[in-house]
Amino acid sequence: MTKVLVLYYSSYGHIEKMADAVAEGARSAGAEVDIRRVAETAPKEVVEAAHFKTDTAHAVIEGPDALANYDAIIVGAPTRFGRMPSQMAAFWDTTGGLWFTGKLIGKVGAAFTSTASQHGGQEMTLFSIITNLLHQGMTIVGLDYGYAAQMGVKEVVGGSPYGATTIADGDGSRQPSEADLGGARYQGKRVAELAAKLAA
Template sequence: MTKVLVLYYSSYGHLEQMADAVAEGARAGGAEVDIRRVAETAPDAVVAAAHFKTDTAHAVIEGPDALVAYDAIIVGAPTRFGRMPAQMAQFWDTTGGLWFSGALVGKVGAAFTSTGSQHGGQETTLFSILTNLLHQGLTIVGLDYGFKGQMGVEEVVGGSPYGASTIAGDGSRQPHAEELAAARYLGEKVAKTAAKLFA
C-alpha cells in the first residue's frame, strides 16, 4: 500500500477542510494517508488579533526528515500576495539536506490552495508550492480536466489544472462542494499515480 502525506498550513480552517478532502480522496485511491500541518510561526499576539483558527485534529509534522517515509506528498497552503505563506515556506527552507541527498526524488507531489478572491493568486501560489516539489525531484500531478467540475461557469468556484483550490472571500465563505470534490479527485489521482509508480 502506498503512503501519502497531506501537508498543509491553514490560518482560518479553509485549507484544513481541503486537506481532509484530499486525504479522503487519497484513501479512496487505495493509499494509507497521514495529515500533518506545519507549525504556526506568527506571534501569539498576531494569531489572537487576527482570530486564526487554532484548534485542529492534525499534529504538526515532526520535521523535514518525516517526508522521506512517504511515496507521495500533497501540499496545501493559502496565498499571501500570490505566493505561499511564510509558515509553509519556512518548512521547505529546512529541507536542504533532503535536496542534497536526493531523498525525495521520484516521489509524487501535488498542491492545493485558497485565496480571498476569485483572482487572488491561486495559480501563482500553486506554482510557488510546486516549484519546491520540482526542485526536490517529485513527479507532479495536477488537477486535470478529467475533473469536469472546474469547467463550469455558472458559479464562482476554485480549481485550476495546477491544483485544487477554494475561494474564502472575507473568511466567511466555506469550501464549496465542487471545490471539496476537486480536492478528493486530486488526492485520489495522486494515490493511484503513486501506486503505479511504486508497484
C-alpha cells in the same frame, strides 16, 4: 500499501477542510494517508488579533526528515500576496538535507490552495509550492480536466489545472463548496493512483 502525506498550513480552516478532502480521495484509492500541518510561526499576539483558527485534529509534522517516509506528498497552503505563506515556506527552507541526499526524487507531489478572491493569485501560489517539489525531484500531479466540476461560470468555483483550490471571500465567510471539495478528492485520488503505479 502506498503512503501519502497531506501537509498543510491553514489560518482560518479553509485549507484544513480541503486537506481532509484530499486525504479522503487518496484513501479511496487504497493509500495509507497521514495529515500533518506545519508549525505556526506568527507571533501569538498576531494569531490572536487576527483570530486564526488554532483548534485542529492534526498534529504538527515531526520535521523535514519525515517527508522521506512517504511515496507522495500533497501540500496545501493559502495565498499570501500570490505565493505560499511564510509558515509553509519556512518549513520547506529546512529541507536542504533531503535535497542534498535526493531523498524525495521520484516521489509524487501536488499542491492545493485558497484565496480570498477569484483572481487572488491561486495559480501563482500553486506554482510557488510546486517549484519546491520540482527542485526536490518530485513528479507533479495537478487537477486535470477529467474533473469537469471546475469548469463553467454559473457559480463561484475553485479549481485549476495546477491543483485544487477554493475561494474564501475577503472576510473568510465562504467555505469550500462541494465542487471545491470534490476537486480536492479527485486530486488526492489521482496522486495516490500514480504513486501506486510508480511503486509497483
